[in-house]
Amino acid sequence: MGQGVTxxxxxxxxxxxxxxxxxxxxxxxxxxxxxxxxxIRCLVQKLPAEFLEKTQELRLxxxxxxMLHWSDGEACLGHCGxxxxxxxxxxxxxxxxxxxxxxxxxxxxYAFEEELRQxxxxxxxxxxxxxxxxxxxxxxxxxxxxxISGLNIRFARQVKGTGERVLPFLVDRLSGRLYHTLIISPxxxxxxxxxxxxxxxxxxxxxxxxxxxxxxxxxxxxEIAGSFRGVPQLEVGxxxxxxxxxxxxxxxxxxxRSLSPQVIVTDELGREADVEAVTEAMHCxxxxxxxxxxxxxxxxxxxxxxxxxxxxxxxxxxxxxxxARGPGTLESIVEGERGLPLFSSHSKGE
Amino acid sequence: MIVKxxxxxxxxxxxxxxxxxxxxxxxxxxxxxxELLLSLEIFKAEINYGLxxxxxxxxxxxxxxxSPIGSLFRKSExxxxxxEGFSAADCWLKSLTEMRKELELxxxxxxxxxxxGLIWGKGDKGDxxxxxxxxxxxLRQALKEAREEREKNEKMWRYLGLxxxxxxxxxxx
Numbered sequence: 013m014g015q016g017v018t019x020x021x022x023x024x025x026x027x028x029x030x031x032x033x034x035x036x037x038x039x040x041x042x043x044x045x046x047x048x049x050x051x052i053r054c055l056v057q058k059l060p061a062e063f064l065e066k067t068q069e070l071r072l073x074x075x076x077x078x079m080l081h082w083s084d085g086e087a088c089l090g091h092c093g094x095x096x097x098x099x100x101x102x103x104x105x106x107x108x109x110x111x112x113x114x115x116x117x118x119x120x121x122y123a124f125e126e127e128l129r130q131x132x133x134x135x136x137x138x139x140x141x142x143x144x145x146x147x148x149x150x151x152x153x154x155x156x157x158x159x160i161s162g163l164n165i166r167f168a169r170q171v172k173g174t175g176e177r178v179l180p181f182l183v184d185r186l187s188g189r190l191y192h193t194l195i196i197s198p199x200x201x202x203x204x205x206x207x208x209x210x211x212x213x214x215x216x217x218x219x220x221x222x223x224x225x226x227x228x229x230x231x232x233x234x235e236i237a238g239s240f241r242g243v244p245q246l247e248v249g250x251x252x253x254x255x256x257x258x259x260x261x262x263x264x265x266x267x268x269r270s271l272s273p274q275v276i277v278t279d280e281l282g283r284e285a286d287v288e289a290v291t292e293a294m295h296c297x298x299x300x301x302x303x304x305x306x307x308x309x310x311x312x313x314x315x316x317x318x319x320x321x322x323x324x325x326x327x328x329x330x331x332x333x334x335x336a337r338g339p340g341t342l343e344s345i346v347e348g349e350r351g352l353p354l355f356s357s358h359s360k361g362e
Numbered sequence: 363m364i365v366k367x368x369x370x371x372x373x374x375x376x377x378x379x380x381x382x383x384x385x386x387x388x389x390x391x392x393x394x395x396x397e398l399l400l401s402l403e404i405f406k407a408e409i410n411y412g413l414x415x416x417x418x419x420x421x422x423x424x425x426x427x428x429s430p431i432g433s434l435f436r437k438s439e440x441x442x443x444x445x446e447g448f449s450a451a452d453c454w455l456k457s458l459t460e461m462r463k464e465l466e467l468x469x470x471x472x473x474x475x476x477x478x479g480l481i482w483g484k485g486d487k488g489d490x491x492x493x494x495x496x497x498x499x500x501l502r503q504a505l506k507e508a509r510e511e512r513e514k515n516e517k518m519w520r521y522l523g524l525x526x527x528x529x530x531x532x533x534x535x
Contacts, residue, residue, distance in 0.1 A: 050447040111449055119416040119442055119450040119483035122409050122490040156486055 040167055043137040044070065047165075049111040052078065055089050055102055063087070063094060068200075070165040073144075074109060077101030083200065083339055113160055116141050126257070128156045130233075138168035138238020138245035168238045170246045174202065174340050175209035176219065181345045181354050182210075182301075182329050183220050190214065190225070190275060192294055192326060192348075195303040196312065197333035202340025203303040204235045204279055206333060208246060210301060211236065211277045215249020227252040228273030228298075230263035236279060261285035264293050275299045287317055294326055307334070309351075325349040370535070374527035381523015388512040388519075390466045395505040397431040398475070402498050409490060416450055416483045417442045430464040437461065454479030471504055 041064060045053045055078065056070065069081040077088040077098045087094045088101035095101050116133050117124045127133045131154075133141045144162035148155045182191050193210075197203050217224030231237050231254055237244035239256035248254065253271050255263040260278050264286075267273050276293050278286075281302050290300050306312045309330065313322055321327065325348045332343040345355040401423045408419040417439045424436030434457050441453035448456075458465075458475055467475065477500075481493040 046445045046447075048447060053447055111447070114449050114483055115445075115447065117483070120409075120414075121483055121485060122487040123413045123415060125486050128486065 040064070040137070040139075040169070043135065044139060044165060044167065047112065047115045047135060047141075049108055049115070052102070052108060052112070055091065055093075058093055059089070060093070068167055070167070072104045072109060072112060072163040072165070074104055074106060074161040076104060078104055083335055109160055109163060112163055113143075116163075125156065128158075129154055130257075131157055132233070134234040134238060134240055135165075136240045136245060138170075138234075138240070140166045140168065140235065140238075142166065168246060170208065171202075171205050171340065172209060172212070172247070174206050175213050177342060178206065178331055178345065179210065179213055179218065180220050181331075185220070188221070188223075190221075190299040190301075191328035192299055193301045193329040193331060194281075194321075194327040194348075195301070195331045195333060196306045196308075197303075198307050198335070199305060200339055201333045201335050203305075203333060205340055206331070207277055207279055207301065207303055208236050208248060211252055211275075212247050212249040214275055214301075215251040224249065224251050225274040226272065227275045227277055228267040228271050229254045230258055230260050230267060230276065230278040231256050232258060232260050232263070232278070232280075236277065259285075261289040264289035268293060268296055268298065273298055275301060277301045279303045280305065281321075282317060284317055287321055290321070291326060300327075308332070309346075322348075329354075366535075370531040373530050373534075374524065377527025377530065378520070378523045381519045381521070381526070384523070385516040385519035387466050388508070388515045391468065391471065392505065392508045392512050393429070394431055394465060394467060395471065395501055395508055397427055397429055398478075399498060399501050399505065401427060401431060401435065402494050402501070406491065406494055409487060413487075430461060430466075434458065434461050434465070450482035451479040454482060471508070474500055474504055 041057055041059075045057055048056060052072070059067075059080075063080060066082040067080045068083060071079040071081060073079075077090075078101060080087050080089060080094075088098050089095070090101045092100075113121065116135065121128070124133055128143065131143050133143070135141060142164035143157050143160055144164070145157045145160040147157050182193050183189070184191065195203050195206050211227050211229055213219075214221060215224050215227040227249060229236050229248060229252055231239065234256055236246075237248045237252075237254045237256065238246040239254055242254075242256050244252075244254050253267070253273065255266060258266070260281070261283070264276055264278065267276055276298050278290075278300070279302065281287060281290060281304050290302065293300050304312060304318060306315075309322070312318050328348045330346040330348055332346070334341050334343050336343070341357070342355070343357050344353055346353055404423050404426060405419055408414045408422060414422070420435040420439035420442070424432045424439060426432070427435070437457035437460065438450070438453045441448065441456055442450060455476060458472075458479065462472065465472070465475075478497055481490070481497055484490065484493065
């Protein structure tokens with residue numbers, strides 16, 4: 013009797029796990045597949061689940077093999093699935109790129125001029141397509157990218173729970189105030205995923221933060237909320253407002269003026285104007301959570317734009333991430349003013 | 363005698379109707395080309411001011427034009443929204459082939475409509491508007507020729523039908 017129950021429970025559990033994984037990967041492929049020409053769609057849909065699970069990017073480059081990329085590897089894709097030699101892979105033709113671009117733009121390339129200028133288009137589901145090609149420059153700025161020669165389809169995967177480990181270090185336990193926080197990692201280190209999850213946790217209220225806060229997300233590159241036509245496609249919390257495709261500096265000021273946020277979340281600070289807007293927000297009593305590319309504090313201090321922010325200890329918490337054990341590996345959390353380590357993966361023996 | 367008279371009237375009437383149906387083809391061709399020009403005007407307005415997506419523009423044109431041209435746009439919009447991976451040109455061509463009979467266009471006009479499919483959704487706004495302007499020019503030329511054809515043939519086919527009917531009746535009598 014007992015054995016039967018155990019068997020039933022374990023089988024149900026296994027079924028649930030399989031269904032969850034199957035549905036998750038298939039919904040991503042279903043989303044992406046709609047924007048691929050039939051020939052490539054067919055190849056991608058035949059991929060085994062083990063590849064779908066880890067794939068981060070699908071690369072289409074003119075006259076070169078169709079490729080898949082993940083955090084620590086890559087593979088070429090051919091008619092028989094994943095192939096070892098590049099010569100056996102499916103070679104992308106100009107017609108494939110043209111059709112993909114047409115499907116991505118919903119047959120309306122004319123409506124995506126701004127996106128073509130910025131070099132990316134966001135798809136429903138938050139997936140992003142980066143564009144490579146010939147740039148047309150007018151008055152020193154890129155007017156449009158024409159003659160598209162390469163497409164990079166980045167799969168958006170929301171990893172819920174990454175912020176749960178970090179959030180307790182970002183809250184003042186006495187007053188319940190959130191600290192100004194800067195997330196630092198090299199590219200593909202999981203900064204945006206962490207920002208998104210923190211925004212969700214802060215907005216909905218979680219653990220140490222019983223009451224959720226109003227969060228304003230200034231999403232210049234549509235990466236945090238993965239908005240499609242202004243509507244967030246990824247979960248960013250019930251009290252979050254998103255300014256999509258809005259320059260950070262203008263967006264932060266707009267948020268302060270009209271949306272009364274308690275927390276502003278924005279990614280990749282890099283320009284002088286961004287830093288000014290962030291300090292303005294901090295002086296208005298709004299908590300700022302942001303991110304920058306980098307691997308350590310010394311490296312960041314060498315960047316003139318960030319030097320002011322870091323030397324004046326505007327950020328009270330610095331969170332370091334890496335992709336040492338997969339994207340989003342939490343390396344350390346440091347107190348901004350005195351540089352005291354609050355958490356270190358090495359001291360925890362991880 | 364009455365039966366003969368009735369028969370003669372029937373023959374003349376049928377022949378006249380046949381002539382009218384052929385002449386209406388010329389009339390309809392002009393109408394279709396005028397509607398196509400109108401649809402391009404709607405298209406221009408939609409992408410200039412609204413930046414609407416192509417399927418939405420097609421739906422809007424389809425709703426405004428209650429004719430085979432409207433149906434052509436609606437059909438293409440349905441194919442595009444099926445998201446089977448086909449381009450706008452493929453969807454347009456598929457709808458066009460299905461509606462060939464209803465459109466009542468001659469070979470030259472049909473080829474022009476096929477070419478029209480190649481402009482949808484190609485290039486940025488400037489490119490798109492330039493291509494639409496070029497297509498409008500070609501359609502205007504086709505419309506001018508279609509009007510001349512109508513002038514020549516519309517009345518002729520109607521009279522020809524009537525006279526043909528009369529000739530048959532005389533021969534039979």
